Amino acid sequence: MDQLSTPTRDRSSSAFRLIAQELEQQVLSGDLPVGSILPGELSLASRFNVSRSTVREAIRLLEQLGLIRREEGRNKLTVTAPGHKEIGERMRTAFILRDTTFEQLWEVMTAIEPMCAMVAAHKASAHDLDLIADNLARTEAAVKSPAKIVELDIEFHNLVAAATGNSALSLSRDTVGELFYPAFNLVMTRLNAGSRLLLAHRKIFEALQARNAADARSWMERHIGDFQRGCDLANLDFRAPISGPIMELE
Amino acid sequence: MDQLSTPTRDRSSSAFRLIAQELEQQVLSGDLPVGSILPGELSLASRFNVSRSTVREAIRLLEQLGLIRREEGRNKLTVTAPGHKEIGERMRTAFILRDTTFEQLWEVMTAIEPMCAMVAAHKASAHDLDLIADNLARTEAAVKSPAKIVELDIEFHNLVAAATGNSALSLSRDTVGELFYPAFNLVMTRLNAGSRLLLAHRKIFEALQARNAADARSWMERHIGDFQRGCDLANLDFRAPISGPIMELE
């Protein structure tokens, strides 16, 4: 029986908070492995000797923490590892409330993407390369359709990040990227820069394949740098806050 | 009266989720500015035409999102912007559950820190530089005390990141740094590398002061690179997962 160890009633540690902590602990310690299913609210309530409403509040906490989720259509809670989706959500609010601009996100991308390319050049598996090659082929086929290019571009960068095998790196990238790419895409669409994008992607891919970290890095740098130039050319405000859609200058 | 616009009862959007969304919206739109205080649960309940328990669940969601917080000792909820503390919390669970290693975090730092140094070289204000100079002076005085060095090192990097004026960059750095520095510090303590650290900090500071982005960057690169070398010298496992404390090799 794993009741709450602290029956005290401090304000800082209300029952629902303690329960959430306890469950988080069990997840982090591998006691409740990712993928496992939580008991129903009722059994949790009796296990912790609290009422259902209290467990519910604890569950809301863990849910927003990204530790548990209710599967689509399903009715039971499963333990999950928070992904870029959950982290991104929180970052998004943080960034918006701090009036973060596209330029600022771009600086982050300028730091992270080239590193992803470098690491991927060393670590990418044959399978990773296959996936990227496939993405390239589809990009080639869609080079005239801005909407598809956009999607494929996002996928490309995700794949490169994934190929690093570094979850910290790819998580960091994905979260910022999710906020950044809408703007990137707008630029690309406006400029119809599909072929330039494709060239960069192809060069990066070749470098990865050749395990040439330096080339992978410099092509990625160039590719990300295109965004800034693109903003100029497309007459978009590089320094607009991300709260709204990127604005036209003047 | 801003009742919920959707009285429907889909599973995907339960009342408490809608209310949380609505409130989040109001915060992001500046309707509920950061710092303002929320009405009590009862008024919220009547405003949204739901019961108190439902509002409570919505509040738990927003609380964990980092958007509202109850001030120390106070009893009312205030709107806040999520900071690195809240984001870091979530990243921490994500990283731990993905068996992220110190090496992986180090790769992220290797990408971000030099960028911070570069940007700071351009953007640091006189005040920023003063703060860093002060930090340097204190570091100099504490060069023999590993514990203090550790604290001052964290502060130094925070200050450089803050000096970029880029909240996205500093938030990204701070969150990862919070997880990374404990290990960094362990290494530094073991090696008693205070003077080497001080030299790097000083060189970085000089570069910032001289607005020399290239130097700032390369010194920061070297400084971060020291961690890897330090792990070797201190015989610590660079590839240990961050879930526990960094382990000794063998």
Add this chain to the structure above:
DNA sequence: ATGATAATTTTTGTCAGACAAAATGGAGGA
């Protein structure tokens, strides 16, 4: 009047019990 203290009113945390709608798990039929 003023600052400190006591009394009163809100608000919060928690509980119990209730109910409709949705999901789950079987039993039985095609």
Add this chain to the structure above:
DNA sequence: TCCTCCATTTTGTCTGACAAAAATTATCAT
């Protein structure tokens, strides 16, 4: 075996209640 229908949980919400903690207000000594 696969699918449909029904009994059984489980979930989302609501109402009402109560003690403890905060916030207010009233009260009193200076």
